[in-house]
Amino acid sequence: MSDKLIQSVERAADILELFSLTESELSVKEISERLGLSKSTVHGLIKTLEHRGYLEQRLSDQKYKLGLRLFQLGNLVGGGMELRKVAYPIIQELVEKLHETVHMVVSDKDEVVYVEKLEGLGSLRMYSMVGKRAPMYCTGVGKAMLAFFEESAIERILQEVKFQKFTPYTLDTPDEIKQELRKIREQGYAIDDEEIEIGLKCVAAPIFNHEGTVVASISCAGPKHRFSDEKTAIVIQEVRSAGLEVSRKLGYRV
């Protein structure tokens, strides 16, 4: 059937997506329990993924982890991104100027995915990591993209997303967020002031392609106590400038 997906491929994807940074090794039993599948089913799927290099088994305790084939394919994705090639020197400059961590993200459904991260000196440990996802409605980088989506896409995303209050400052109602997005469109940048994480402040700007479509955003983030009003003004200017520079290199014309 045309609307039907292939069950075994979905199950294989389920298995791969069980792994995370905090849970990098899993046994057959654990996978079977988490997915509600019988051990022999899981065993067949795992042996196939292992055979193709997507999983690796440690012989000492027979636990599985993600394999090098994913590393290879993941790097193909990253290495093929024109955006990253174009943006990287601009990101390096920004880090040198501002001495904070710079991120770049792209959107994927109702989330953003970090595609670049360069840490400045004195960086603190942060939630973000290249490859990781984050919500769109309450991160600087996410809001900087969302604000410039088409109205219909914004409506759909705000309907589908499951709002979660990460801190007391997290905006989590569609009306609040829409108001915020209007403001971002007016001023040309977004700010995450302790919405995703207490103590963390982030300034972000959208990146457009040659068609004027927002395809990414760039940000500068750091501990809130380092962001005086004066420094924040400088960061806003530099981040907006960087966003425009990357956009221009992608063919964007104001």
Next chain:
Amino acid sequence: MSDKLIQSVERAADILELFSLTESELSVKEISERLGLSKSTVHGLIKTLEHRGYLEQRLSDQKYKLGLRLFQLGNLVGGGMELRKVAYPIIQELVEKLHETVHMVVSDKDEVVYVEKLEGLGSLRMYSMVGKRAPMYCTGVGKAMLAFFEESAIERILQEVKFQKFTPYTLDTPDEIKQELRKIREQGYAIDDEEIEIGLKCVAAPIFNHEGTVVASISCAGPKHRFSDEKTAIVIQEVRSAGLEVSRKLGYRV
């Protein structure tokens, strides 16, 4: 059956592995022809992979490319590698000292996979790229690992590998290669002198773990004309030293 793999999962993997840096977009028809599968079969597999984020379809011409989910999982693999965390500052030092490109690889069956690459100033464009695979028998990094494998593993790999002469200097018979591996074990480093690519020279050293098992290798590579006898001696010393430093940080004791 226990030795049976799951066909649909293998076919999905086949599709993902059709993509490369030079061929980053494919149509349903192309995939169908390359794999010898009917278009409706390919369509079902592709729609499943797309739905899960492993493939993305460009709407303008309906071609497919690898999706962000692979980027995410690939970064999970890379981000979880203790080896990379431990080695990175040492690699940076090496680049600063030698002003050439430094690589690090791990092994995967009868090949090596580049897990780190840091380019020095004045680097030339090279075959290598993080995530990419290379043969073990005729690269510096590959030989630096192979030489320190167990005898049975060396035998097996030299039997299974399909030898290919990349340049007139490529060693491509088991006897020649074994002789070379003996020499590498004696001197503690490997050299690729235009075996994989004309004009390219590379010096590599093994990296051992706490059990004394070779788990990676590190190398310095550059255009052959920059490698005078004097400079080569310096590079050998620095690369061996770096290999040992990474090994020690992994718990290796001579």
Next chain:
DNA sequence: CTTTTCGTTCGATAATGTCGAACGCCATTC
């Protein structure tokens, strides 16, 4: 305007993937 090509859908059916039972090995407990 006609023809060709390709992506997509549909449904029959051959083939597969699923899973419960059983086994073997190893660790744990007594």
Next chain:
DNA sequence: GAATGGCGTTCGACATTATCGAACGAAAAG
């Protein structure tokens, strides 16, 4: 040391799925 328990692995029956050829529709090509 023996018994028990847990988990990974194997096997085979069978219910269900994945496969693919035919057909369709849209867009491109001639």
